[in-house]
Amino acid sequence: MSAERELSRAASKKSWLEAANDPASDFPIQNLPFGIFSDKRNAARRVGVAIGDAIVDLAALAAAGQLALPAGGAQHFSQPVLNGFIALGREAWRSVRLHLSTLLDAACATLRDDAQLRSRVLVAQADATLHLPLDIPGYTDFYSSKEHATNVGAMFRDPSKALLPNWSEMPIGYNGRASSVVASGTPIRRPMGQLLPPGAARPVFGACRKLDIELETAFVIGRGNALGEPIACSDAEDHIFGMVLLNDWSARDIQQWEYVPLGPFNAKSFATTISPWIVTLDALEPFRVAQPVQDPPPLAYLRHTGAHAFDISLEARLTPHRADRPVSPSPTTTITRTNFKQLYWTMAQQLAHHTVSGCNTRVGDLMGSGTISGATPDSFGSLLELTWNGARPVVLASGGTRGFLEDGDELTLTGWCQGEGYRVGFGTCTGMILPARG
Incomplete structure (x- = not known):
């Protein structure tokens, strides 16, 4: 080592x-x-x-x-x-x-x-x-940014009770759809689904109107565990091959109608984009930093000593569809800047919690971080937060605005660790929105 x-x-x-x-x-x-x-x-x-x-x-x-x-x-x-x-x-x-x-x-x-x-x-x-660099047997998406969870909780629940009691006790996650994970550059079709219009008694069926991004990273399982054999938090990083950028495209209006009581389903299953290059943990080692202080202290099986976060700068850039592009060059707008080191729950804790029940993992399994948001409005990791559910649209370099993504828009994630005279980067994670079918 x-x-x-x-x-x-x-x-x-x-x-x-x-x-x-x-x-x-x-x-x-x-x-x-x-x-x-x-x-x-x-x-x-x-x-x-x-x-x-x-x-x-x-x-x-x-x-x-x-x-x-x-x-x-x-x-x-x-x-x-x-x-x-x-x-x-x-x-x-x-x-x-x-x-x-x-x-x-x-x-x-x-x-x-x-x-x-x-x-x-x-x-x-x-x-x-x-x-796509992997055969992905399984995909799990966590919900590990305290800032993101607080923003979403404040938006859709009582702001004074934005975080549910279990959030600070364990890494919350859900099993995603591995079959719809795609490589960077794959076009993303706007999903169809059930929507509940404001004031309506029953839903309607139609194209998503609030198509969003989620700026995330993900880690790749390099060594699995047997069924019934949990991975200890102290050993978890030895099971990780490396990391990629991940955009968990989200249909917010479909999600808002379907997520109670069992969480998102069609709102998340239609596509998840990852970057094509897997950066090893060894390459990231010089950029290891301390994770945020956890209060209350986690239960024993989620404790580890030392630093388990990484200083990875992250950005999301939006290039609007042609009708919104100016004559001048560079129509792209950087809509957010954030950092992986701000995640409340570490990758080691995520993997330890995932397997504590005895759940087995396999080589190539993908574990998403969940949306990575910072403490300031310009560091939020989704349009849902950046625009506060569309109420405060983002102003583009072209002069246009966005509450959520429009057909023809292209979204690119980038990420890197900054060294002295060099950077360890992830390349890009890109997808363009195509119109819904039907």
Whole structure:
């Protein structure tokens, strides 16, 4: 562990790939996230690692004899999802990252000075298609931002009792729909459902009128647990492979009608978007910080010592549909800025609580953080909060406004950890809204 931490902390480390040394790049040599890609030369989906503006083709690198794993593990580099590689375990993940960090180091000539080898193993990101990186057996969405839960509770209940009594005692969550998790860039169809118009006695059926975003992250299970065998809070991070950005698209009007008594159903199941690159916990290690103070102190099974939050800056940008775009360039508006470190419940606590009943998890399971909101109005993680349910629309750079998303709008999430002269980023998590069917 110490060697990996030292590697990630090496702010002065540089690559012979100049784009990776750009301080604004999400993918310096300190990051090396994993994903699945294809390109025009090879339509097969396979494992890659992002570096600067390029992708290292791990299948090609292994075929060239430059990347080996014990017990034939290199075969997993040619698979269309990361699950097989992830299942090899933490030592395999670290071994690959450490080996790549050596090959890509400015002082290493192996790839740097071999043009033929470089042409076989490096693919320009601009020439590649990124795919959903995982087979996701299960998806759980938590509700771990105190600020978000307070805002929503104040909006729809008595503001003096915004948080329900159980919220401060355990990480609240619900089982989402794994089948509708999609990769960044996938268009999102406006959902249909039951809506209860103001003052109406019965619902109507129609297209969602309050389509929203939820600015989240998610962690990926790297090592599961057996049925009936809980994961201890102190051990939980050893079960996590890495993190992605996540947008849990939400139909607020459908949700408001259906969520009592059992919570959201159709309002959340129609689509969830994740970013294509999975950033490992090892890459995030230098940015570990203390989590918020928890009051009351959690029950024993939810206690852990040390720092378990990460300083990840997060933003959401809205690009309006063409009718709302000005003649001038840059129609995009950053509608919120927040930070992962503000989450009340940590990833370790979420996983410990998820499994304390004996629930088993599997490699590739996705665990959403829940909407991440800060304490100020410009740091809220959803349009529901930013506009206070549409009452205070967001003003766009184009001069238009938004209460909720309109057809043709595009929403992009970004996130990064800021080091000294470099950043460890997640890339983008993007989706454009298509009109409802019917």
